[in-house]
Amino acid sequence: MRCRTLSTDLHSQPRRAARRERAGASTLLGATAVACLLLAGCRQDMHDAPRFDPLEKTNLYADGRSARYPVAGTVARGHLNEDAVFFTGKDAGGQLVATLPMKVDAPLLRRGQERYNIFCSPCHDQLGTGNGMIVRRGYKQPQTYHSERLRTQPVGYFFDVMTNGFGQMPSYAAQVPAKDRWAIAAYIRVLQLSQNAHLAELSPADRQALANAGQAVPAGDQEHHGDASAHGGRGE
Ligand code: HEC
Numbered sequence: 001m002r003c004r005t006l007s008t009d010l011h012s013q014p015r016r017a018a019r020r021e022r023a024g025a026s027t028l029l030g031a032t033a034v035a036c037l038l039l040a041g042c043r044q045d046m047h048d049a050p051r052f053d054p055l056e057k058t059n060l061y062a063d064g065r066s067a068r069y070p071v072a073g074t075v076a077r078g079h080l081n082e083d084a085v086f087f088t089g090k091d092a093g094g095q096l097v098a099t100l101p102m103k104v105d106a107p108l109l110r111r112g113q114e115r116y117n118i119f120c121s122p123c124h125d126q127l128g129t130g131n132g133m134i135v136r137r138g139y140k141q142p143q144t145y146h147s148e149r150l151r152t153q154p155v156g157y158f159f160d161v162m163t164n165g166f167g168q169m170p171s172y173a174a175q176v177p178a179k180d181r182w183a184i185a186a187y188i189r190v191l192q193l194s195q196n197a198h199l200a201e202l203s204p205a206d207r208q209a210l211a212n213a214g215q216a217v218p219a220g221d222q223e224h225h226g227d228a229s230a231h232g233g234r235g236e
Contacts, residue, residue: 054067055067083101085156089157096153096156109183111183115183115184123135128144128145128146128191130142130144146196162181162185
C-alpha cells in the first residue's frame with residue numbers, strides 16, 4: 001500500500017527532484033526490506049509453538065525421539081496403590097482374601113446394590129442368576145451366583161473378576177473404582193444370602209415373624225410367601 005503511493009508520487013515529480021526522491025526511496029525500501037527480514041525471524045504464532053508434537057522427531061536425543069520414558073519407578077498421580085489387598089483382593093502370599101478390607105455397614109451395601117444394578121445387572125440380572133437383558137439379546141450367559149461353587153468363593157474372588165475380567169467378561173476397573181468394587185462384592189454376598197438363608201441364621205424375632213406370616217397366608221402359597229417376607233424384612 002505504502003509502496004504504491006510512493007511510486008505514483010514519483011511520476012508526478014520533476015526529473016531532478018525525482019532522481020533525489022528515487023535515491024531516498026530506494027534507501028527507504030532497503031531499510032524496510034532489512035527490517036522485514038529481521039522481524040520475520042521473530043514471528044511466533046500459536047501453530048508453531050516451541051514444544052514437541054506427539055511422536056515428533058528430534059536430534060536432541062540420541063534415539064531421535066522427542067518423547068522420553070518416565071524414570072523407572074515413576075508413579076502417576078493418584079495411582080500409588082500401596083495397599084495390595086485393597087487394590088488386588090489378594091494378600092501378600094497371593095491368596096484371595098475372604099474378608100473385606102473395610103467395614104461392612106448398611107451404606108456400603110446400599111452403594112454396592114446401586115453400583116451392581118448399574119454395572120452388573122445388564123448381564124447378571126438383579127438377582128445374579130445370569131439372565132440380564134444383554135444375555136437375553138445374545139451375549140454369553142454367565143453362571144448363576146447361587147451355585148455351590150460361587151457361594152463358597154472368597155469375597156476377594158468377585159473383586160478379582162471385576163478388576164481383571166473373566167473369560168468373555170471385560171475388566172470393570174476403568175469404570176468402577178476399587179472402593180465401589182468392594183461394595184459390589186459385598187452386595188453379591190447379600191444376593192447369595194437372599195437365595196440361600198437358613199432358618200437357624202435368623203434372629204428369634206425374624207423367625208417369629210416368619211412363622212406368623214406363614215399362618216396368615218392360604219395353604220399352598222405358604223412357602224413362597226414365607227420366603228418373600230423373610231428376605232424383604234432383611235433387605236429393608
Ligand atoms: C456385558 C455383560 C457382563 C457384565 C456387564 C458383567 N458381567 Fe460378569 N460375566 C459375564 C460373562 C459372559 C461371564 C462369563 C465369562 C466366561 O465364562 O467367559 C461373567 C463372569 C463373571 C464372574 C465369574 C463367575 C464364574 O463363573 O466364576 C463374576 C464373579 C462376575 N462375572 C461378576 C460381575 C460383576 C460383579 C459385574 C459388575 C461389575 C459384572 N460381572 C458385569 C458378563 C458380564
